Amino acid sequence: MADLETSRSNTKDILRDHARRLFAERGYEGVSMRDIAGSVGVQQSAIYNHFASKQHLLVDLMVDHMEDLIRSMRAAVDFRATPREQLESFVRFHVNYQLDNPDALFIAYMELRSLEPEGRETVVVLRDEYELALRGILDAGDAAGEFEVTNPAVVARCILAMMTGVTVWYKETGPLGREAVVDVFAETILRSVGCSSATAEC
Amino acid sequence: MADLETSRSNTKDILRDHARRLFAERGYEGVSMRDIAGSVGVQQSAIYNHFASKQHLLVDLMVDHMEDLIRSMRAAVDFRATPREQLESFVRFHVNYQLDNPDALFIAYMELRSLEPEGRETVVVLRDEYELALRGILDAGDAAGEFEVTNPAVVARCILAMMTGVTVWYKETGPLGREAVVDVFAETILRSVGCSSATAEC
DNA sequence: GTGTCCGATGAACACTCGTTCACGGGGGCG
DNA sequence: CGCCCCCGTGAACGAGTGTTCATCGGACAC
Numbered sequence: 001m002a003d004l005e006t007s008r009s010n011t012k013d014i015l016r017d018h019a020r021r022l023f024a025e026r027g028y029e030g031v032s033m034r035d036i037a038g039s040v041g042v043q044q045s046a047i048y049n050h051f052a053s054k055q056h057l058l059v060d061l062m063v064d065h066m067e068d069l070i071r072s073m074r075a076a077v078d079f080r081a082t083p084r085e086q087l088e089s090f091v092r093f094h095v096n097y098q099l100d101n102p103d104a105l106f107i108a109y110m111e112l113r114s115l116e117p118e119g120r121e122t123v124v125v126l127r128d129e130y131e132l133a134l135r136g137i138l139d140a141g142d143a144a145g146e147f148e149v150t151n152p153a154v155v156a157r158c159i160l161a162m163m164t165g166v167t168v169w170y171k172e173t174g175p176l177g178r179e180a181v182v183d184v185f186a187e188t189i190l191r192s193v194g195c196s197s198a199t200a201e202c
Numbered sequence: 203m204a205d206l207e208t209s210r211s212n213t214k215d216i217l218r219d220h221a222r223r224l225f226a227e228r229g230y231e232g233v234s235m236r237d238i239a240g241s242v243g244v245q246q247s248a249i250y251n252h253f254a255s256k257q258h259l260l261v262d263l264m265v266d267h268m269e270d271l272i273r274s275m276r277a278a279v280d281f282r283a284t285p286r287e288q289l290e291s292f293v294r295f296h297v298n299y300q301l302d303n304p305d306a307l308f309i310a311y312m313e314l315r316s317l318e319p320e321g322r323e324t325v326v327v328l329r330d331e332y333e334l335a336l337r338g339i340l341d342a343g344d345a346a347g348e349f350e351v352t353n354p355a356v357v358a359r360c361i362l363a364m365m366t367g368v369t370v371w372y373k374e375t376g377p378l379g380r381e382a383v384v385d386v387f388a389e390t391i392l393r394s395v396g397c398s399s400a401t402a403e404c
Numbered sequence: 405g406t407g408t409c410c411g412a413t414g415a416a417c418a419c420t421c422g423t424t425c426a427c428g429g430g431g432g433c434g
Numbered sequence: 435c436g437c438c439c440c441c442g443t444g445a446a447c448g449a450g451t452g453t454t455c456a457t458c459g460g461a462c463a464c
Contacts (some may be wrong), residue, residue: 030316043444115227120304148393151378159364165367189394213411236450247454248411294454
């Protein structure tokens with residue numbers, strides 16, 4: 001229980017951190033308010049001083065995450081570069097972000113079903129915005145003749161699914177270094193759009 | 203509720219069908235025995251005439267599914283063919299199977315966390331067996347010089363994650379036909395291992 | 405016809421769920 | 435000092451959880 005209170009962490013942030021980890025581990029329905037409170041080391045009723053309900057807590061986590069994800073992605077990808085460079089930046093950013101924030105991304109993609117309509121709407125809009133950025137890169141590469149993608153919409157989703165699944169099996173302590181994993185993803189995905197880094201074509 | 207009893211469907215099978223759908227929709231923790239019973243149209247206590255507990259019901263669903271998946275995969279892939287042909291068969295089989303049985307596969311990959319240790323062990327062994335079949339194809343193709351895969355273990359998981367995600371977004375009623383989706387997957391994945399169907403290389 | 409057994413019932417068990425509320429302590433501001 | 439207002443407590447609420455059990459109808463074997 002209980003973090004040593006590093007720097008300026010108030011109860012609300014600590015609650016967020018523990019809730020995020022627990023939701024990712026056992027799922028929204030599998031975690032009780034008592035679990036969250038117990039993990040932090042407070043009473044269950046204390047949570048309601050910071051979040052109106054369990055549902056609001058989930059929405060708060062998901063929206064905060066999606067907004068940060070989109071902001072970070074925009075900072076990491078230079079949209080004036082060539083499609084090939086954009087795609088590689090996007091992939092390297094996403095896999096790294098995923099490995100830094102495995103729980104947040106996992107929740108955002110898995111717990112949509114646990115959201116009540118109004119919250120779901122908000123999150124879906126943000127998720128579509130992110131997906132559309134990748135799709136835009138594929139479209140541009142296709143139009144420029146750099147990529148060969150039969151169907152950008154489908155391929156975009158394939159690529160996201162592939163990358164989002166990484167946290168299910170990757171262990172930081174495993175035989176494979178993080179940089180190596182990122183490289184494999186970058187190469188595999190560039191290849192999948194007909195644009196290998198080893199090829200002279202690009 | 204209640205199916206009209208098509209052909210020879212007994213209560214146990216009907217329970218399985220409804221439980222599978224509900225688990226996939228709302229998650230194991232999000233579904234109560236009363237939900238399942240209510241969906242079928244019987245009392246909750248009737249379930250215990252067929253399954254010892256909710257946990258046993260989940261294990262039953264997952265093991266049955268994994269065994270059928272492996273059996274069907276072995277029947278669909280000709281392991282005497284070339285690695286390229288094997289991979290294409292595997293991908294086409296998996297995507298089709300996924301679209302035929304979206305709930306079962308989704309549960310098998312998502313609800314591992316809801317399994318108690320003994321059941322999880324059984325399912326993980328089966329899942330590894332399936333994954334290993336794909337990895338074997340990649341290894342063979344790599345050794346034969348047909349594929350270029352930096353790391354077969356990682357790429358195998360990437361491919362599975364990509365394919366397993368299809369049910370999240372694919373709608374049978376959407377603009378894209380099922381055959382078209384399968385084609386996109388086959389082409390994208392063959393490309394990702396450096397072996398495009400359009401290329402003379404293979 | 406009689407006996408057996410499978411399977412469904414509905415009430416009940418002890419427990420956990422999300423949420424509410426009256427209460428109190430302690431720090432900041434007038 | 436006196437006031438208020440965060441923010442925490444602990445007990446309680448009604449509802450829902452998985453599971454058990456005595457009971458009973460009806461199909462099948464002899």
